[in-house]
Amino acid sequence: xxxxxxxxxxxxxxxxxxxxxxxxxxxxxxxxxxxxxxxxxxxxxxxxxxxxxxxxxxxxxxxxxxxxxxxxxxxxxxxxxxxxxxxxxxxxxxxxxxxxxxxxxxxxxxxxxxxxxxxxxxxxxxxxxxxxxxxxxxxxxxxxxxxxxxxxxxxxxxxxxxxxxxxxxxxxxxxxxxxxxxxxxxxxxxxxxxxxxxxxxxxxxxxxxxxxxxxxxxxxxxxxxxxxxxxxxxxxxxxxxxxxxxxxxxxxxxxxxxxxxxxxxxxxxxxxxxxxxxxxxxxxxxxxx
Amino acid sequence: xxxxxxxxxxxxxxxxxxxxxxxxxxxxxxxxxxxxxxxxxxxxxxxxxxxxxxxxxxxxxxxxxxxxxxxxxxxxxxxxxxxxxxxxxxxxxxxxxxxxxxxxxxxxxxxxxxxxxxxxxxxxxxxxxxxxxxxxxxxxxxxxxxxxxxxxxxxxxxxxxxxxxxxxxxxxxxxxxxxxxxxxxxxxxxxxxxxxxxxxxxxxxxxxxxxxxxxxxxxxxxxxxxxxxxxxxxxxxxxxxxxxxxxxxxxxxxxxxxxxxxxxxxxxxxxxxxxxxxxxxxxxxxxxxxxxxxxxxxxxxxxxxxxxxxxxx
Numbered sequence: 001x002x003x004x005x006x007x008x009x010x011x012x013x014x015x016x017x018x019x020x021x022x023x024x025x026x027x028x029x030x031x032x033x034x035x036x037x038x039x040x041x042x043x044x045x046x047x048x049x050x051x052x053x054x055x056x057x058x059x060x061x062x063x064x065x066x067x068x069x070x071x072x073x074x075x076x077x078x079x080x081x082x083x084x085x086x087x088x089x090x091x092x093x094x095x096x097x098x099x100x101x102x103x104x105x106x107x108x109x110x111x112x113x114x115x116x117x118x119x120x121x122x123x124x125x126x127x128x129x130x131x132x133x134x135x136x137x138x139x140x141x142x143x144x145x146x147x148x149x150x151x152x153x154x155x156x157x158x159x160x161x162x163x164x165x166x167x168x169x170x171x172x173x174x175x176x177x178x179x180x181x182x183x184x185x186x187x188x189x190x191x192x193x194x195x196x197x198x199x200x201x202x203x204x205x206x207x208x209x210x211x212x213x214x215x216x217x218x219x220x221x222x223x224x225x226x227x228x229x230x231x232x233x234x235x236x237x238x239x240x241x242x243x244x245x246x247x248x249x250x251x252x253x254x255x256x257x258x259x260x261x262x263x264x265x266x267x268x269x270x271x272x273x274x275x276x277x278x279x280x281x282x283x284x285x286x287x288x289x
Numbered sequence: 290x291x292x293x294x295x296x297x298x299x300x301x302x303x304x305x306x307x308x309x310x311x312x313x314x315x316x317x318x319x320x321x322x323x324x325x326x327x328x329x330x331x332x333x334x335x336x337x338x339x340x341x342x343x344x345x346x347x348x349x350x351x352x353x354x355x356x357x358x359x360x361x362x363x364x365x366x367x368x369x370x371x372x373x374x375x376x377x378x379x380x381x382x383x384x385x386x387x388x389x390x391x392x393x394x395x396x397x398x399x400x401x402x403x404x405x406x407x408x409x410x411x412x413x414x415x416x417x418x419x420x421x422x423x424x425x426x427x428x429x430x431x432x433x434x435x436x437x438x439x440x441x442x443x444x445x446x447x448x449x450x451x452x453x454x455x456x457x458x459x460x461x462x463x464x465x466x467x468x469x470x471x472x473x474x475x476x477x478x479x480x481x482x483x484x485x486x487x488x489x490x491x492x493x494x495x496x497x498x499x500x501x502x503x504x505x506x507x508x509x510x511x512x513x514x515x516x517x518x519x520x521x522x523x524x525x526x527x528x529x530x531x532x533x534x535x536x537x538x539x540x541x542x543x544x545x546x547x548x549x550x551x552x553x554x555x556x557x558x559x560x561x562x563x564x565x566x567x568x569x570x571x572x573x574x575x576x577x578x579x580x581x582x583x584x585x586x587x588x589x590x591x592x593x594x595x596x597x598x599x600x601x602x
Contacts, residue, residue: 023401027408030398034473038418039428053439099327106324111317118325125332127587128340131532131556132580135563135573136339136346139353159331181581190320217533219423221557226564238423241541243430250378253433258428271421275414278421282478285484 004096019092045069045258052253060130069256080232081239088150088224088235089217092157097210099160105166105198109180119169125162130222138226152227153235157217164209172198208281211274215267236263299444300537338582347574352567364574374575376550378556380464381533384554387468387475390526392521395476400513413484417477424474428541432457433541457542460551465537467552479524486520487513526590532585537559555579 017281039059044052048065051058072078078122106112107119142154181199198205224235234242240263244256297361347364349357362490368374388534398416399524402409434441437455446453494512503511536556539546546553546561563572 014537016305020404020406023404023406026397026465027403027406027412030401030476031412033421034416034476037430037434037441037473038422041436044433055439055444057439057441057444102324106321110324111314112321112325113318115321115325118329120334122328125336127584127591128336129580129583131534131536131559132343132576132583133336133339134577135559136571137335137344138564139569140339142353156335157333158327159335160328160329162332165328165577190317215421219425221425221540222560225540226560237423240429241425244432244541245544248432255432256429260429264422264426267421267423268418271412271418275417279413279417279481283481 002255004068008183008251019251032160041261045254045261047254049252049254052251053101065254068254069262070263071255073260075243077231077234077243078236078262081234081236084150084234085218085236088153089214091154092217093210093214096157096159096161097164097213099158100164100209101168101199101202101206102163103160104202105194107165108169109175109177109198117140122162122165125168134222147227148228148229148233150233150235153191153220153223161209161213162202164213167209170207171202194230202205204277205281207274208277210285211278212281215270218267293362310391326584337552338564342578343573343580346570347577349570349571351573353563353569354567357570360570364571368574368578369569373550373553374555377546377553380550380552381466381535381554381556384468384471385529385532388525388532389477390468391472391479391528392524393451394472395479396483398476398518399487402480402484403487416480419474420477422474424537426543427470427474431466431538432542434515435466453514458548458553460548463543463552467535467542470538471532471535475528482520482524483517486517490516523590524595526586526593529586533579533586534584542573 010214043059043061045068046064046066047054047058048067051061051065071267076262107115137152137156138147141147146152147251175198179197180193183197188196213287219237220235221237221241224238228234228238231239231242247256247259338511346357346541348359348361350360351357384386402412435456437443437453437458440453440456442456443453454462456462490513494516495508498512500509533555535554539552539557540560543552556579559579560576561570562568562575
């Protein structure tokens with residue numbers, strides 16, 4: 001009896017091992033598919049112009065050419081692109097997160113007539129896609145002379161982000177009302193309640209939403225494409241798209257790949273540092289939905 | 290003021306009436322209102338007003354500079370016979386075949402990760418890198434990878450003896466090529482949500498099923514998959530919303546909308562008409578059609594959310 005059960009157990013661990021082996025195979029194949037093109041991009045950027053066309057291709061260039069990155073360093077358009085993107089995405093997310101936090105606090109914890117109606121109104125905003133409003137919005141900003149400046153990309157974001165408000169409100173609803181009530185009885189002002197109690201409580205959720213928004217703002221393309229004409233005003237994504245079109249005619253692929261890689265680098269670094277928080281918050285927000 | 294303490298929890302209508310009169314509550318109302326004011330104003334100015342204006346403009350011959358003349362339903366009539374419109378709509382629709390493919394692949398990867406093998410976190414991170422990467426950079430990279438002679442894709446295919454086409458210039462391959470790219474980029478996100486859903490299934494469900502003699506397939510069919518249904522629904526909806534607004538990939542990889550308009554999407558065509566040809570009235574009409582489609586899909590999602598909320602409560 002004892003022997004029988006142990007052989008059964010053995011075969012079970014064996015079949016488990018085989019299953020694990022195949023699972024690793026799937027995971028590794030998936031991993032190669034996902035990371036392969038990115039490695040290829042880096043590899044291309046380290047070749048010289050003719051090395052790119054070598055057959056069969058080299059994965060590790062020999063010798064390694066840093067030439068593309070040296071030339072990128074002197075591209076003033078790339079520098080202004082970085083600057084503009086940093087200005088837009090930081091301003092929008094820092095101020096916009098603040099307004100979003102306040103609104104979420106109000107929606108979740110304060111009393112006000114017609115609060116739910118207001119919230120529903122905002123939710124309608126989530127259902128209207130950007131392409132449906134972009135033309136009148138463009139004409140609006142064009143009338144007040146804001147086209148070809150960063151303002152049309154910054155100003156609307158300062159008023160808050162509905163998605164963020166939605167998630168923070170949900171997060172705050174998990175915190176008992178009594179926390180706010182007792183602070184009120186102790187005579188705390190709403191500002192104190194917000195800065196001393198509510199904000200510290202929702203900081204992890206805010207951080208996650210902030211990072212997601214920042215990455216979204218950093219990677220935005222359609223908005224900047226519509227509004228920005230002069231090369232020195234353009235944001236990074238438009239700059240790399242334009243430059244890549246220019247250099248593609250000269251088949252300068254090392255430069256183009258270096259350009260793409262450099263433009264991705266800041267977000268990649270942010271992701272690798274905060275990857276646990278980002279991944280957890282994404283999973284969480286998906287579950288909530 | 291002694292009544293305020295009693296009024297802390299307004300439950301019935303009579304009390305509510307008194308609560309509204311209390312100055313403490315008036316102050317709370319004012320503060321609450323001020324706090325939600327910015328997003329509400331932002332919504333009115335930057336979303337609701339432009340949306341309403343787009344509806345109005347769709348009935349005019351607006352060109353962005355001159356006078357706007359009311360033309361009634363003419364834009365919508367033109368749309369009916371505009372081959373470019375229908376082609377771009379078809380292209381957009383065609384590229385959505387990436388949605389089921391992506392969901393199946395991401396579910397397989399999530400199931401593989403959910404066994405909790407060593408290196409799970411590592412793989413999860415690797416799969417997620419394309420998701421966070423900028424679409425513009427990714428599109429530029431894939432444009433190069435799809436190069437007919439020296440691109441990565443064809444070189445890999447050459448290893449198994451297949452001579453790949455010039456993907457982005459070929460009318461028949463440009464859409465599948467863009468689909469493959471969007472699947473590649475979105476896989477990590479869907480996988481992550483599926484992983485969270487699979488891991489949230491209580492272990493006792495499986496134990497009970499095992500006691501009843503269920504095999505792996507039955508456990509998958511009757512427990513795992515049904516438990517992942519909300520996530521599937523959410524992903525289908527968000528992917529349809531995102532997919533119907535495909536623009537960046539198309540504009541960067543095929544700047545002219547592809548050979549014979551083979552890759553132009555609806556948003557690309559709207560953008561082209563509005564900002565290149567300055568037919569803003571016509572473009573608005575198309576954007577309204579797109580907006581209505583997306584609005585319905587999103588409303589469906591909210592409706593579904595409501596229902597599942599009730600179930601949980």
